[in-house]
Amino acid sequence: MILIFGVPIQALTGQLMVGLINGAFYALLSLGVAIIFGMLRIANFVHGAQYMLGAFVAWFLLNLPNIFPGLGLPTIGYWVALVLAPLVVFGVGILIEFLFIRRVYDLDHAYSLLLTIGLTMVLEGAFRLKYGSSGQPYEIPELLKGGRNLGFMFLPYYRVWVVVVSLVVCFATWFMIERTKFGAYLRAATEDPILVRAFGINVPLMLMLTYGFGVGLAGFTGVMAAPIYQVSPGMGQNLIIIVFAVVVIGGMGSILGAIISGFFLGIIEGLTKVFWPEASNTVIFVIMAIILLVRPNGLIGRVAK
Amino acid sequence: MHDVFATQTTHAGAGGAAMLEIRNLEAWYGESRALRSICLDVRDGEVVTLLGRNGAGKSTTLKSIMGMMRKRAGSIKLYGEELIGCASNAIARKGIAFCPENRGIFSSLTVAENLTLPPIVRDGGMSEEEIFDLFPNLRERLNTGGTKLSGGEQQMLAIGRILRTGARLILLDEPTEGLAPAIVQQIGRVIRRLRERGLTVILVEQNFRFAETLADRHYVIENGNVVDSMTNAEVPANRDKLAAYLGV
Numbered sequence: 001m002i003l004i005f006g007v008p009i010q011a012l013t014g015q016l017m018v019g020l021i022n023g024a025f026y027a028l029l030s031l032g033v034a035i036i037f038g039m040l041r042i043a044n045f046v047h048g049a050q051y052m053l054g055a056f057v058a059w060f061l062l063n064l065p066n067i068f069p070g071l072g073l074p075t076i077g078y079w080v081a082l083v084l085a086p087l088v089v090f091g092v093g094i095l096i097e098f099l100f101i102r103r104v105y106d107l108d109h110a111y112s113l114l115l116t117i118g119l120t121m122v123l124e125g126a127f128r129l130k131y132g133s134s135g136q137p138y139e140i141p142e143l144l145k146g147g148r149n150l151g152f153m154f155l156p157y158y159r160v161w162v163v164v165v166s167l168v169v170c171f172a173t174w175f176m177i178e179r180t181k182f183g184a185y186l187r188a189a190t191e192d193p194i195l196v197r198a199f200g201i202n203v204p205l206m207l208m209l210t211y212g213f214g215v216g217l218a219g220f221t222g223v224m225a226a227p228i229y230q231v232s233p234g235m236g237q238n239l240i241i242i243v244f245a246v247v248v249i250g251g252m253g254s255i256l257g258a259i260i261s262g263f264f265l266g267i268i269e270g271l272t273k274v275f276w277p278e279a280s281n282t283v284i285f286v287i288m289a290i291i292l293l294v295r296p297n298g299l300i301g302r303v304a305k
Numbered sequence: 306m307h308d309v310f311a312t313q314t315t316h317a318g319a320g321g322a323a324m325l326e327i328r329n330l331e332a333w334y335g336e337s338r339a340l341r342s343i344c345l346d347v348r349d350g351e352v353v354t355l356l357g358r359n360g361a362g363k364s365t366t367l368k369s370i371m372g373m374m375r376k377r378a379g380s381i382k383l384y385g386e387e388l389i390g391c392a393s394n395a396i397a398r399k400g401i402a403f404c405p406e407n408r409g410i411f412s413s414l415t416v417a418e419n420l421t422l423p424p425i426v427r428d429g430g431m432s433e434e435e436i437f438d439l440f441p442n443l444r445e446r447l448n449t450g451g452t453k454l455s456g457g458e459q460q461m462l463a464i465g466r467i468l469r470t471g472a473r474l475i476l477l478d479e480p481t482e483g484l485a486p487a488i489v490q491q492i493g494r495v496i497r498r499l500r501e502r503g504l505t506v507i508l509v510e511q512n513f514r515f516a517e518t519l520a521d522r523h524y525v526i527e528n529g530n531v532v533d534s535m536t537n538a539e540v541p542a543n544r545d546k547l548a549a550y551l552g553v
């Protein structure tokens with residue numbers, strides 16, 4: 001048996017893979033939170049519940065015939081859900097922005113924090129009331145079942161898919177914000193929304209779409225996560241604190257920071273599980289504390305105004 | 306001192322209907338009233354300056370025209386169309402462009418991105434080549450971060466970017482503030498060029514020597530009111546009065 005630092009290579013690579021998968025989810029979720037905070041200055045604590053909502057929409061679509069018996073509705077599988085569920089969650093995000101979020105743009109951060117925590121409680125509470133706390137199973141799509149034995153580890157196809165798609169979505173989002181005209185509008189509106197509006201750009205509409213996009217990303221992540229974790233009302237609750245730690249480490253509002261620190265911290269967490277399992281739940285927060293002491297703006301943070 | 310309303314009628318009425326008519330404009334910063342009753346007219350193709358001491362309400366007048374003040378009342382008409390209920394993005398789309406006092410250059414955008422940020426609202430705006438002819442420094446610095454430019458270059462960028470838009474009314478808020486004399490002269494040449502192109506300019510300026518070389522008419526603002534106005538030809542006879550208004 002090959003050992004690395006006294007640990008079997010299978011255990012090490014297995015945990016690295018788990019770390020990479022978790023990192024992919026951290027990166028996707030942190031990206032949404034970073035976009036929303038960076039552009040709207042809203043700490044979107046309801047992001048975890050919106051991620052849960054994405055997974056539940058995928059589950060609803062898969063179980064349409066059981067949920068609405070007698071209507072003759074078809075089962076809508078993973079691939080369609082991967083497009084449809086984020087769109088539904090985007091719509092919910094637009095509605096939340098229109099009804100609630102825009103009312104706290106000009107208020108202290110504490111208000112958006114309280115508002116989004118309250119929305120989380122309502123959303124998660126409603127789902128818990130209907131479906132209980134236990135998880136609903138969601139099958140891996142046929143095309144991505146199975147895996148490949150690499151000799152030193154077993155590589156499940158679905159997990160590779162998650163990592164690749166996550167990287168592609170993260171890059172596409174970064175490109176949109178940093179390299180396109182729409183992204184330039186967003187970045188400018190972050191600095192001076194009143195002036196950008198005076199240039200003829202409909203900033204309120206842009207903020208609404210940006211919130212919807214960030215929330216849609218959470219919904220997309222929820223669909224990606226559904227086959228790996230069970231679909232349950234509390235699935236986002238466990239993740240949201242870590243996601244905020246990732247965003248703080250990357251730099252509040254930094255798109256690239258959220259992506260890099262998401263993957264990096266997922267891997268660190270995975271490796272900690274191998275070498276010091278007891279510390280694996282706290283390692284991210286220890287790193288956050290150190291980063292806040294050494295670099296208060298985060299690893300790649302734009303200075304928040 | 307002129308009777309303000311009579312003066313406006315005389316000066317603005319001489320060349321036909323006003324492009325911009327402002328009547329009894331009031332504006333507030335929170336509970337604090339910044340404009341009390343601004344009345345002024347600007348005709349097509351004119352360069353008009355708003356003069357006054359710091360805090361008189363000059364910049365607030367421009368921001369109110371642009372719809373950037375949260376609370377405002379009265380009437381602002383562009384070619385007879387009421388703007389007072391319009392959002393600032395809608396006002397910009399009607400052909401008014403604003404260059405703020407702090408220049409408003411975005412640090413997260415390159416010079417090229419800053420330059421092309423304001424959307425083109427009408428035909429007839431300057432091409433990028435024409436803007437580079439006016440401000441050659443910008444051509445060399447396109448990939449530089451916007452706020453890495455010198456103060457003068459930032460001012461060129463702030464003016465250049467609104468000239469692309471095709472706006473027919475240009476609002477310039479203290480474009481020469483803190484700039485070297487050579488840059489001030491360059492900005493003066495640009496404003497003359499804008500007038501030659503038939504654009505209308507409202508200029509807020511503390512530097513009266515600069516303003517009188519460019520303007521057709523001047524309004525004096527004090528405590529949120531227009532207290533006097535005169536054509537540029539009337540300035541020599543009113544120099545002492547102006548000095549008293551401006552505290553120079």
